[in-house]
Amino acid sequence: MSQSSDLIQSAHRTIRLELEAVEGLLAHIDADFVRACEMILASKGRVVVVGMGKSGHVGNKIAATLASTGTTAFFVHPAEASHGDMGMITSDDIILALSNSGTTAEIVTLLPLIKRLGIKLISVTGNPNSTLAKAAEVNLNVHVAHEACPLNLAPTSSTTAALVMGDALAVALLEARGFTAEDFAFSHPGGALGRRLLLKVDNVMHSGDELPNVVRGTLLKDALMEMTRKGLGMTVIVEEDGRLAGIFTDGDLRRTLDREIDIRNATIDSVMTPHGKTAKADMLAAEALKIMEDHKISALVVVDKDDRPVGALNMHDLLRAGVM
Structure with a gap:
């Protein structure tokens, strides 16, 4: 002692x-x-x-x-x-x-x-x-x-x-x-602050052929096939003119199964989340993360100024990018 x-x-x-x-x-x-x-x-x-x-x-x-x-x-x-x-x-x-x-x-x-x-x-x-x-x-x-x-x-x-x-x-x-904090981030692009202040949604989102996308009225079983092909655990639903109609995620699927809906005959319209929360491509990835956390959701649709889907991202994307 x-x-x-x-x-x-x-x-x-x-x-x-x-x-x-x-x-x-x-x-x-x-x-x-x-x-x-x-x-x-x-x-x-x-x-x-x-x-x-x-x-x-x-x-x-x-x-x-x-x-x-x-x-x-x-x-x-x-x-x-x-x-x-x-x-x-x-x-x-x-x-x-x-x-x-x-x-x-x-x-x-x-x-x-x-x-x-x-x-x-x-x-x-x-x-x-x-x-x-x-x-x-x-x-x-x-x-x-x-x-x-x-x-x-x-x-x-x-x-x-x-x-x-x-x-x-x-x-x-x-x-x-x-x-500023952003100036600091440019000196530390590999650090946590750099990733939070420099990384934009555009840098991490899935776009083009990687974006799960079905038209309103699509059968639920076909929408599930689209989700499986794209592997994001969600799909975007669009109107005939290409504007965002809604989103359907793995979470929505679980809730759908609890409702005992006929998956083979139901349309995506009856089970999707209308419109849903969205992000912009030029938004900081950290801002997109905050939207997800605030609303307790795991995926976001990225839309342009005309509300047309141009991409999507989920929590896994942000985790891989080191934003969270």
């Missing part, structure tokens, strides 16, 4: 120290932070993030967050920059350099070249009087009183503070640019 208690106390102490480090950042969101945002917003180039060691890992994440929220950014390892990768950076770019001490040799070595090329520099350091901070147009102060490491050596609170400052910068820029 003693060891368990010690482990829990250690974890609590670490979290408290890191919380204090993050809270301390509030005092450093000042005119320098505003200036850094303004520089990036006015830039015609990219944000190039550099950092060594743990700061490099944090820098990688900051670059990824910036890139996915509307600010073109990428990470360059400072040691590699000294051996050719500076060629990736242009005078229109802004360098965002992370170093808790502000004296990281691999970054300090690049300062003369950065100045010579006229590249703007924003530093993220824990020491505003350091070489890096003084060389930068703007320094974002991420000073922490203590690392969460009991030896005050391993980067813990300092890397957390730098990461949170990067998030604050990315979100402030996102809001300043008017970046």
Whole structure:
């Protein structure tokens, strides 16, 4: 029990120290932070993030967050920059350099070249009087009183503070640019949000020869054959002029059997759901899903502006597409 208690106390102490480090950042969101945002917003180039060691890992994440929220950014390892990768950076770019001490040799070595090329520099350091901070147009102060490491050596609170400052910068820029959920989705087309915000009904519906379709007055047994051929668990019923008359699904078939209707002689008209709920081809697939969920149905007919069926989809289609 003693060891368990010690482990829990250690974890609590670490979290408290890191919380204090993050809270301390509030005092450093000042005119320098505003200036850094303004520089990036006015830039015609990219944000190039550099950092060594743990700061490099944090820098990688900051670059990824910036890139996915509307600010073109990428990470360059400072040691590699000294051996050719500076060629990736242009005078229109802004360098965002992370170093808790502000004296990281691999970054300090690049300062003369950065100045010579006229590249703007924003530093993220824990020491505003350091070489890096003084060389930068703007320094974002991420000073922490203590690392969460009991030896005050391993980067813990300092890397957390730098990461949170990067998030604050990315979100402030996102809001300043008017970046929307749909913009975010274009950066994440493979993610759940991307599928919900980019996928249209037209992308998942069955159309053309795949659309189960019978005319009003068709015998029920023939409509069932159409359903079997197309395999969607439903069929569309249309008027003589091609407009939507109704829909018949597997659920309707079960209810029909409960009514002891003569399947061989009954017409589809007597058992179909008149008209039914519909969707448009240019509607988001997520909107079609909401219609199904709200009305507790498993299929939708897709109609054009003249109420003529052009497609159909069911829950399985949305499930396969990853919308639900």
